[in-house]
Amino acid sequence: MKKHPKNAQRASETFDSIAEHFDKTRNRPWKEVVEFIKNSDGRLLDIGCGNGRHILEGIKNGLKVVGIDASRELLKISKKKFGKEIKKDVDLIRSGIKDLPFKKNSFDNVIYIATIHHLKDGRVGSLKEAKRVLRPEGRILISSWARELDRWDLEKEESEVLVPWHREDGEIIDRFYHLYTLDELEKDVVKSGLSVSRTFHSGGNNYIEANNTHN
Numbered sequence: 459m460k461k462h463p464k465n466a467q468r469a470s471e472t473f474d475s476i477a478e479h480f481d482k483t484r485n486r487p488w489k490e491v492v493e494f495i496k497n498s499d500g501r502l503l504d505i506g507c508g509n510g511r512h513i514l515e516g517i518k519n520g521l522k523v524v525g526i527d528a529s530r531e532l533l534k535i536s537k538k539k540f541g542k543e544i545k546k547d548v549d550l551i552r553s554g555i556k557d558l559p560f561k562k563n564s565f566d567n568v569i570y571i572a573t574i575h576h577l578k579d580g581r582v583g584s585l586k587e588a589k590r591v592l593r594p595e596g597r598i599l600i601s602s603w604a605r606e607l608d609r610w611d612l613e614k615e616e617s618e619v620l621v622p623w624h625r626e627d628g629e630i631i632d633r634f635y636h637l638y639t640l641d642e643l644e645k646d647v648v649k650s651g652l653s654v655s656r657t658f659h660s661g662g663n664n665y666i667e668a669n670n671t672h673n
């Protein structure tokens with residue numbers, strides 16, 4: 459595991475402090491991501507890989523996977539899951555996600571799942587970074603928690619919330635979210651220069667599938 463730029467400081471503190479409990483509640487991969495991975499080949503980047511639940515799917519499908527995340531504790535948990543695959547098929551990197559530590563065109567596919575909504579700013583920039591490291595014609599799947607859900611009690615213009623995580627020891631940790639509607643997320647993806655191929659809601663999340671058709 460390597461470097462750790464400043465922009466990820468807060469995310470790393472938040473997710474480090476809930477890592478163990480978070481892992482217990484995030485055991486299974488999401489079916490939408492499994493489907494995307496099944497249609498992927500070559501090298502896959504998992505931006506904000508968390509406990510590695512989607513990396514495992516990549517390995518099962520014969521991909522070489524790189525996971526990047528700010529949380530040292532989640533990366534440790536992830537590392538334990540892979541055993542001997544760790545050197546052969548998986549690389550885990552501790553880093554912020556606004557500046558990705560890879561050359562352009564490094565990956566055939568990218569997944570950016572349930573992570574962009576934790577960035578208070580720089581979200582379009584982070585999508586541009588994802589595009590930069592994706593090869594021409596490469597595919598990306600992006601998801602974020604849906605603002606359209608009834609659970610949010612927001613004024614029209616509001617999009618930022620702190621969502622409490624109730625740890626097993628009773629401590630409450632607030633997680634920052636920028637809540638996107640599907641339309642807003644699509645607009646940001648278009649701004650990044652990626653070409654949207656599919657948009658959909660599923661399981662309380664908004665999803666965008668896109669291609670890197672422009673260089």
Ligand SMILES: C[S@@+](CC[C@H](N)C(=O)[O-])C[C@H]1O[C@@H](n2cnc3c(N)ncnc32)[C@H](O)[C@@H]1O
Pocket residue numbers: 465466469470473484505506507508509510511512526527528529532553554555556570571572573576577
């Ligand atoms: C809700 S989790 C999703 C994890 C994984 N994608 C999944 O679907 O299980 C969000 C992840 O993004 C990471 N994260 C949030 N902001 C980050 C930042 N600025 N830089 C790097 N990682 C960040 C967190 O540490 C956490 O692992």
